[in-house]
Amino acid sequence: MSFPSRDDLIDFIYDEARMLDEGRYDEWLDLWMPEGVYWMPLDYRQTDPDLVTSLLHEDQFMLRLRVERLNGARTFSQKPKSRCHHVIQRPFVDVMDSDANRYVTNTNMHYVETRLDDQFLLAITATHELTVVEGKIRIANKRVDLLNSDAAFGNIQLLP
Amino acid sequence: MPATPTPAYTLDTVTDLIQPHQVHRDVYTDPEVYRLEMKHLFANTWVFVGHDSQTPNKGDYYTTQVGDQPVIQVRHTNGEICVLYNRCPHKGTKIAIDREGNTGKFFRCPYHAWSFKTDGCLLAIPLKKGYEGTGLDQTENGKGMKAVGAVRNYRGFIFARLADEGISFEDFFGDSLSSLDNMVDRSPAGRLEVAGPPLRYMHNCNWKMLVENQTDTCHPMVAHESSAGTAVKIFEDMDWPEDKPKPMAMEIIAPFMSPYEFFENMGIRTWPNGHGHTGVHHSIHSDYSAIPGYFEQMVEAYGEEKAKQILGENRHNTVYFPNIMIKGPIQQLRNFIPLGPDKTLVESYIYRLVDAPDQLLARTAMYNRLINAPTSMVGHDDLEMYERAQEGLAADGMEWVNIQRLYEEGEDFDHEAVENGTTERQMRNQFHAWVKFMQPQPATEQAEAAE
Numbered sequence: 001m002s003f004p005s006r007d008d009l010i011d012f013i014y015d016e017a018r019m020l021d022e023g024r025y026d027e028w029l030d031l032w033m034p035e036g037v038y039w040m041p042l043d044y045r046q047t048d049p050d051l052v053t054s055l056l057h058e059d060q061f062m063l064r065l066r067v068e069r070l071n072g073a074r075t076f077s078q079k080p081k082s083r084c085h086h087v088i089q090r091p092f093v094d095v096m097d098s099d100a101n102r103y104v105t106n107t108n109m110h111y112v113e114t115r116l117d118d119q120f121l122l123a124i125t126a127t128h129e130l131t132v133v134e135g136k137i138r139i140a141n142k143r144v145d146l147l148n149s150d151a152a153f154g155n156i157q158l159l160p
Numbered sequence: 161m162p163a164t165p166t167p168a169y170t171l172d173t174v175t176d177l178i179q180p181h182q183v184h185r186d187v188y189t190d191p192e193v194y195r196l197e198m199k200h201l202f203a204n205t206w207v208f209v210g211h212d213s214q215t216p217n218k219g220d221y222y223t224t225q226v227g228d229q230p231v232i233q234v235r236h237t238n239g240e241i242c243v244l245y246n247r248c249p250h251k252g253t254k255i256a257i258d259r260e261g262n263t264g265k266f267f268r269c270p271y272h273a274w275s276f277k278t279d280g281c282l283l284a285i286p287l288k289k290g291y292e293g294t295g296l297d298q299t300e301n302g303k304g305m306k307a308v309g310a311v312r313n314y315r316g317f318i319f320a321r322l323a324d325e326g327i328s329f330e331d332f333f334g335d336s337l338s339s340l341d342n343m344v345d346r347s348p349a350g351r352l353e354v355a356g357p358p359l360r361y362m363h364n365c366n367w368k369m370l371v372e373n374q375t376d377t378c379h380p381m382v383a384h385e386s387s388a389g390t391a392v393k394i395f396e397d398m399d400w401p402e403d404k405p406k407p408m409a410m411e412i413i414a415p416f417m418s419p420y421e422f423f424e425n426m427g428i429r430t431w432p433n434g435h436g437h438t439g440v441h442h443s444i445h446s447d448y449s450a451i452p453g454y455f456e457q458m459v460e461a462y463g464e465e466k467a468k469q470i471l472g473e474n475r476h477n478t479v480y481f482p483n484i485m486i487k488g489p490i491q492q493l494r495n496f497i498p499l500g501p502d503k504t505l506v507e508s509y510i511y512r513l514v515d516a517p518d519q520l521l522a523r524t525a526m527y528n529r530l531i532n533a534p535t536s537m538v539g540h541d542d543l544e545m546y547e548r549a550q551e552g553l554a555a556d557g558m559e560w561v562n563i564q565r566l567y568e569e570g571e572d573f574d575h576e577a578v579e580n581g582t583t584e585r586q587m588r589n590q591f592h593a594w595v596k597f598m599q600p601q602p603a604t605e606q607a608e609a610a611e
Contacts, residue, residue, distance in 0.1 A: 042356070042529075057526075061409065062409055065394055153534035154534060
């Protein structure tokens with residue numbers, strides 16, 4: 001059976017969530033394609049990433065900055081550090097196009113982030129555009145929709 | 161040591177909390193001080209409501225707050241913008257609960273179907289005979305939804321004064337309107353349009369901490385070292401070719417690491433009534449790359465001299481007292497909406513320069529999310545500072561907050577002044593205005609009803 005199978009794709013989504021929960025950010029960055037963008041829209045069903053505001057729309061430079069900042073000595077909002085936890089529903093594999101080397105999954109998750117005495121819950125839907133390079137699944141793009149993206153939030157410091 | 165004021169505060173005693181070089185911590189923490197601010201300060205001043213492009217068509221409305229007062233901005237049948245209290249005159253039910261919508265020619269209360277024209281006037285009450293002879297028509301409630309004291313649409317920006325009488329719009333803002341003018345003039349058409357919904361960022365701190373931080377030029381290189389400093393470091397490691405334009409994100413974030421000298425030399429200007437801005441001579445927005453075609457459009461619209469003058473003005477943050485900040489060069493407005501003594505909702509809006517290239521708006525949208533989102537690496541450290549301050553102020557060992565940097569005895573806030581960019585004079589200017597507008601101000605009516 002050719003790679004990736006449906007299960008390979010689903011396992012990848014689980015593995016990625018675990019990396020984020022365990023703070024293995026360098027490994028996580030290695031999952032990405034160089035042109036990959038992590039997009040978290042601000043508006044419900046937002047279609048335009050450029051000309052209206054988003055919560056996140058970050059290329060690899062910004063994601064690397066984000067990861068390095070989390071470990072910085074003077075990252076005051078991470079003293080003490082936040083922790084996070086994803087509970088994920090089995091991903092839907094919406095596109096499985098091996099000829100185009102393009103795979104799309106859609107995954108509902110409950111994301112919990114905590115720091116000091118505060119903890120909050122976000123219901124999210126992650127859409128992963130995946131591709132295979134040298135036998136490994138890579139993230140071409142990731143879109144994270146918060147169910148309540150239009151609500152007022154305090155700091156969301158890690159990566160839902 | 162000055163005597164320590166004791167609660168509960170009244171209009172007469174609350175001003176004891178402000179001294180020229182320091183303010184008592186109760187201005188940030190005390191519920192009674194907060195209540196007095198909402199009742200008086202936010203009623204006597206001109207407070208930002210919204211932008212008229214949020215309600216472009218007749219019947220379009222948008223709900224927000226002026227201080228703690230729920231209001232509706234609505235485009236009336238005659239095309240004018242009205243600002244009404246969002247409360248049915250019958251039982252108090254909020255007339256509109258969604259953030260925006262279109263109500264057609266009238267509002268209809270969902271509880272008992274009282275209906276009102278879009279200027280608030282009572283239109284109809286079902287089974288009206290039940291009020292015959294009861295005297296309802298003699299009451300305030302029988303007239304309809306109440307409008308705020310005064311409304312002014314200044315080049316698309318809607319401001320309201322809740323008090324029926326008081327200082328005029330022109331007298332309140334004076335020459336500080338030059339910052340708003342510059343922001344709007346940057347459109348070749350002289351017009352802005354709101355671009356999408358605002359970022360909404362909840363802060364567990366007093367609203368004044370946020371306003372003060374807008375002209376606090378000694379914090380970026382400290383509080384934001386983790387984001388801006390790390391960005392500069394990563395970028396240096398990248399061996400970026402010198403002749404290749406820097407990534408937009410770097411242009412935005414790197415200037416936060418500028419040295420003290422940069423901020424000292426940028427200058428701070430204060431205007432009467434608590435308004436002021438950083439970036440008199442230059443700012444963190446000065447060195448953005450030119451967007452192809454934009455300058456030519458501006459020259460076409462204004463002529464070369466005027467176009468250069470408009471684009472040469474790169475003010476950093478302009479505070480409009482009491483509670484908004486605008487960034488003219490990037491068309492951003494941040495509204496610091498008080499929700500309690502220790503709770504503030506920050507809404508950060510961006511605007512499109514009508515007839516200008518989209519790349520300008522793309523940069524503005526990027527700025528908004530990189531710096532002011534709840535997911536922003538820069539915003540995280542700001543909020544951390546405010547919340548630590550809000551908690552730290554509980555310490556009884558010391559009750560006064562210092563705002564003394566570059567203080568000079570006998571400062572005169574009634575005249576415009578330009579000073580060293582690291583002065584805390586603008587914070588002192590805000591508190592000077594805070595004392596003034598806690599009291600009702602004499603009417604200086606001018607052309608308020610116009611436009």
